[in-house]
Amino acid sequence: MIEKKELLQQLGEILAIEEQVLALCTRQLGNAAFFSGIPPQNRPDVQAGLEAFQARSQQHRQTLENMIAGIVSGGRDVY
């Protein structure tokens, strides 16, 4: 069992890391210099891979936000 306050704190920490991952993906996807060291024939694969990673990360962020919102609005003190 875990108290609501502790649970929210730990989920908040995980969400903060997810935000950092998303920021890292977004920054490089929009950075032409990032792709400059990749052979031209491989660039589409890298871009697609990073975009897929970013999309999954966005889904995970949404899942975490929904989880946190459900716990905040829930009437329970322990989970």
Added chain:
Amino acid sequence: MFTKADYLNYLYVLSEKERDMMAGLHRLQGLVADEALALQLRTLLQEKQESYEGASLLFGRLFGLAADQRRYKRSPALGDVKLRNLESGETASCHCLDISLGGLCVQLAAELPPGCGWRWKSGFSNHAVLSCAGARSDGAAGLPTGGTGPASSLKRARQFMAAK
């Protein structure tokens, strides 16, 4: 222009963050009694593992890079570990983050002095002897085996994780 070292560093930072999230989700999943919430955490953890492996594979295939330049590939091995100091008998509890043939990476509250010998016990092994190589500021500590490689422990850790 980005160099191979830049790509390595980028992948390393991403993989460390993914690993930290997996460790946090795994820890929470063990604490939560609510079945519906535990299921959500388990599902998210599984997706994170797939995402982590997928990103590593992509970079590995395209650049011939691993997430880091360690001698042995690291495998996620999330679980509680007990350490016992071989000299003083002092014990410490920690959370295992990953394992390789070269050693363990654990996260703990107290700092381990570098160089001291420890015996560890977990759900997947109870005999390997390690020495602490040093700790990061976030509490993650590397425990290399000095190249003697606990191959059987690694095998059991993979089986342990696969069974979860």
